[in-house]
Amino acid sequence: MTWGRRLRGAAARVRWFWREATGEAAYDRYVAHARRHDPAAPLLTRRAFERRRTDARESDPREGFRCC
Amino acid sequence: MTEPAAAAGNEGTTGRGSPSPGKIAVWTAVALVGAVGWAVLALSRGEEVSAAWMVAAALGSYAIGYRFYARFIARRVLRVDKSRATPAERLDNGVDFHPTDRRVLFGHHFAAVAGAGPLVGPVLAAQMGYLPGTIWIIVGVIFAGAVQDMVTLFFSTRRNGRSLGQMARDEIGPFGGAAALVAVFAIMIILLAVLALVIVNALAHSPWGVFSIAMTIPIALFMGFYLRVLRPGRVTEVSVIGVALLLLAIVAGGWVAESSLAGTFTLAPGTLVIWMVAYGFLASVLPVWMLLAPRDYLSTFMKVGTIVLLALGVVVALPTLKMPAVTDFATRGDGPVFAGSLFPFVFITIACGALSGFHALVSSGTTPKMIQKETQVRMVGYGAMLTESFVAVMAMITACIIDPGLFFAVNSPSGVVGDTVQSASEFVNGLGLGAPITAEDLQAAAAAVEEDSLLSRTGGAPTFALGMSEIFSAVIGGAGMKAFWYHFAIMFEALFILTTVDAGTRVGRFMLQDTLGNVFKPMKDVSWKPGVWLASAVVVGGWGYFLWVGVHDPLGGINQLFPLFGIANQLLAAVALAVCTTLLVKSGRLKWAWVTGVPLVWDVAVTLTASWQKIFSGDPAVGFFTQRRIYQEAIERGEVLAPARDMADMHTVVTNSTVDGVLAALFALLIVVVIVDAGRVCWKAVRAPESVTLHEAPYQRSRLVAPAGLIATREEKAELAAVAAGDGDGGAEPPVGARR
Numbered sequence: 058m059t060w061g062r063r064l065r066g067a068a069a070r071v072r073w074f075w076r077e078a079t080g081e082a083a084y085d086r087y088v089a090h091a092r093r094h095d096p097a098a099p100l101l102t103r104r105a106f107e108r109r110r111t112d113a114r115e116s117d118p119r120e121g122f123r124c125c
Numbered sequence: 126m127t128e129p130a131a132a133a134g135n136e137g138t139t140g141r142g143s144p145s146p147g148k149i150a151v152w153t154a155v156a157l158v159g160a161v162g163w164a165v166l167a168l169s170r171g172e173e174v175s176a177a178w179m180v181a182a183a184l185g186s187y188a189i190g191y192r193f194y195a196r197f198i199a200r201r202v203l204r205v206d207k208s209r210a211t212p213a214e215r216l217d218n219g220v221d222f223h224p225t226d227r228r229v230l231f232g233h234h235f236a237a238v239a240g241a242g243p244l245v246g247p248v249l250a251a252q253m254g255y256l257p258g259t260i261w262i263i264v265g266v267i268f269a270g271a272v273q274d275m276v277t278l279f280f281s282t283r284r285n286g287r288s289l290g291q292m293a294r295d296e297i298g299p300f301g302g303a304a305a306l307v308a309v310f311a312i313m314i315i316l317l318a319v320l321a322l323v324i325v326n327a328l329a330h331s332p333w334g335v336f337s338i339a340m341t342i343p344i345a346l347f348m349g350f351y352l353r354v355l356r357p358g359r360v361t362e363v364s365v366i367g368v369a370l371l372l373l374a375i376v377a378g379g380w381v382a383e384s385s386l387a388g389t390f391t392l393a394p395g396t397l398v399i400w401m402v403a404y405g406f407l408a409s410v411l412p413v414w415m416l417l418a419p420r421d422y423l424s425t426f427m428k429v430g431t432i433v434l435l436a437l438g439v440v441v442a443l444p445t446l447k448m449p450a451v452t453d454f455a456t457r458g459d460g461p462v463f464a465g466s467l468f469p470f471v472f473i474t475i476a477c478g479a480l481s482g483f484h485a486l487v488s489s490g491t492t493p494k495m496i497q498k499e500t501q502v503r504m505v506g507y508g509a510m511l512t513e514s515f516v517a518v519m520a521m522i523t524a525c526i527i528d529p530g531l532f533f534a535v536n537s538p539s540g541v542v543g544d545t546v547q548s549a550s551e552f553v554n555g556l557g558l559g560a561p562i563t564a565e566d567l568q569a570a571a572a573a574v575e576e577d578s579l580l581s582r583t584g585g586a587p588t589f590a591l592g593m594s595e596i597f598s599a600v601i602g603g604a605g606m607k608a609f610w611y612h613f614a615i616m617f618e619a620l621f622i623l624t625t626v627d628a629g630t631r632v633g634r635f636m637l638q639d640t641l642g643n644v645f646k647p648m649k650d651v652s653w654k655p656g657v658w659l660a661s662a663v664v665v666g667g668w669g670y671f672l673w674v675g676v677h678d679p680l681g682g683i684n685q686l687f688p689l690f691g692i693a694n695q696l697l698a699a700v701a702l703a704v705c706t707t708l709l710v711k712s713g714r715l716k717w718a719w720v721t722g723v724p725l726v727w728d729v730a731v732t733l734t735a736s737w738q739k740i741f742s743g744d745p746a747v748g749f750f751t752q753r754r755i756y757q758e759a760i761e762r763g764e765v766l767a768p769a770r771d772m773a774d775m776h777t778v779v780t781n782s783t784v785d786g787v788l789a790a791l792f793a794l795l796i797v798v799v800i801v802d803a804g805r806v807c808w809k810a811v812r813a814p815e816s817v818t819l820h821e822a823p824y825q826r827s828r829l830v831a832p833a834g835l836i837a838t839r840e841e842k843a844e845l846a847a848v849a850a851g852d853g854d855g856g857a858e859p860p861v862g863a864r865r
Contacts, residue, residue, distance in 0.1 A: 079422075087219045107358040123240055123621075
């Protein structure tokens with residue numbers, strides 16, 4: 058493997074981890090999940106999806122609560 | 126998005142079969158590093174010890190604990206089953222239930238369990254020297270704290286992510302369940318009050334600090350608007366902008382402190398309490414997206430970033446510990462930071478970092494719904510807690526590298542320190558801690574960080590900030606950057622404490638609404654505004670009361686309230702460990718019940734001893750009711766006792782002592798209820814095993830293949846490769862692990 062490819066591989070891994078950890082990948086995951094079950098399923102737009110995700114914490118704030 | 130292939134090479138350490146000579150050599154070396162660290166820490170007397178030995182002792186012990194004890198618990202005690210599907214796999218809905226890569230989940234879990242707690246407790250416990258606290262942090266986490274987190278995570282995973290309270294109700298009974306619920310609510314109130322008190326003490330009379338923290342509110346509002354309206358979901362962009370603005374706010378704080386605006390941002394503690402309460406109420410009734418969600422991103426980035434920086438700083442700067450290994454306060458129990466002797470009060474003061482009941486709330490609930498494999502509870506549950514414990518060790522280091530005289534001048538209540546650097550240096554030098562500190566030294570320490578005064582800045586945050594500025598300025602920027610790093614540290618701690626205040630008030634409100642909803646239906650509806658406002662006001666009023674009292678207590682708020690917080694946290698740990706032990710017994714593993722049973726017995730012994738002393742001790746510095754009696758009698762005689770300054774102070778002391786004493790008694794009672802109820806259930810399970818009902822979700826075969834530890838073993842790689850080869854549809858696979 059050349060250095061360039063190794064570096065690109067490492068960068069892709071870091072990017073993947075970062076997107077997963079920050080929740081940026083949540084929408085992609087939702088789309089993939091919905092598509093897997095039904096390729097023709099109607100999908101929320103990213104805007105609508107992110108709204109729903111944040112507002113879910115309104116109805117049960119215990120999800121995602123942080124500790125002392 | 127597909128996970129890129131893992132790096133080749135690295136051999137796993139969790140393979141089966143007899144260990145190779147190479148592995149034996151490596152683990153012997155690790156054990157030696159840890160043992161040498163401990164030996165130097167424990168045996169050196171008189172000379173200053175490098176913090177490197179503390180780091181060596183900690184990391185060596187963690188590695189041994191993780192490799193051997195955690196593995197033993199996972200395999201022999203819990204019997205984790207990689208063929209059993211977890212709730213994340215069975216109930217996958219792509220939102221809250223979804224199999225998450227173990228490394229990502231470790232990050233989420235760590236960010237959720239680590240907060241201000243491990244930064245505060247060790248700093249206060251440093252009054253007894255660095256050794257008692259360090260031993261408890263490291264030994265406690267290996268045998269109690271990390272075990273609790275891992276076992277709770279495992280049992281909750283087997284129950285579709287049921288919360289601790291629900292598990293207590295299901296597996297112990299309605300009594301234990303109700304006690305657990307009351308415990309969670311009470312600890313929430315005390316926790317929020319104590320954390321808010323830490324911030325008030327750090328920000329009082331500090332225009333730099335107040336300005337920087339105030340600026341986090343418009344920054345968060347802007348971020349919230351960006352994520353909601355401008356570019357939904359672009360967390361990275363907005364966080365980069367947010368962190369940049371935050372750093373600017375810290376720098377700008379320095380300008381404000383020098384300008385004519387300084388007076389506006391110089392606030393007395395009482396004023397800050399009012400602002401905090403108003404903020405807490407508003408923040409908890411505003412929509413999540415406006416303030417809480419962006420604040421959460423900001424504080425998580427700052428938290429993880431600063432912890433990583435601090436670890437690097439400690440390793441690069443390798444400061445020496447100036448605090449003695451053990452001070453006389455450990456045995457005499459008359460320390461000015463908190464009263465009481467080593468047993469039980471070190472184990473109460475250091476909760477987070479060694480054994481924290483609060484973690485059981487995160488380990489049951491959110492994380493179990495995301496874990497891919499039962500085998501990963503060791504890495505996620507045990508591993509994240511070890512990492513938090515390391516944060517606590519670093520906090521201990523920051524407190525012990527500053528001059529002990531300065532440490533006590535900062536951490537003792539104002540009643541004993543006095544108002545001037547002269548009175549403070551007299552007081553501190555009277556403690557007999559070796560090299561005396563002069564009034565000029567104290568003044569110079571405050572000037573170096575551009576604060577008017579550091580006297581009696583109790584609560585741990587300013588001490589931590591002093592130590593951190595010492596370490597960071599040694600690496601970057603020299604003495605000229607000290608003031609920046611000091612305020613950076615204050616800001617970093619204040620930021621996530623405020624986030625906890627906001628989120629905690631919401632959780633408390635939710636619990637209250639849920640309970641009141643049983644009596645009056647509309648209260649249950651979380652969108653019914655009057656209900657939301659009322660419940661928020663009750664919760665904010667609860668912690669606001671203790672905060673107010675803490676700020677105005679002549680005996681020192683931290684001094685009086687921190688033991689209550691510790692007792693409440695250890696009470697929650699007792700509930701979690703009792704649930705775990707009961708479950709081990711009920712599932713026919715009586716011979717392994719000691720794994721959580723021994724930490725439970727220790728925790729109960731510590732907590733009940735502490736409660737007993739807080740209630741019945743004849744020493745007025747320790748016992749709340751003795752304190753109350755002495756002040757009440759003085760009031761009847763018309764006398765004013767120091768550190769009270771007038772009759773109003775005297776009445777404040779009497780009221781506070783009564784409230785605190787009653788709370789200590791309530792906590793002790795709750796522990797006894799839970800233990801007795803759990804004991805009854807265990808006894809029944811042993812006597813009549815056929816009567817036991819477990820509430821486990823039924824077995825379902827897992828189709829996922831995923832490694833257990835951080836690095837995949839050779840067998841796990843082979844399994845992954847086999848699945849990938851037999852898999853037809855290419856790139857459309859889930860991002861985590863692989864499916865059979």
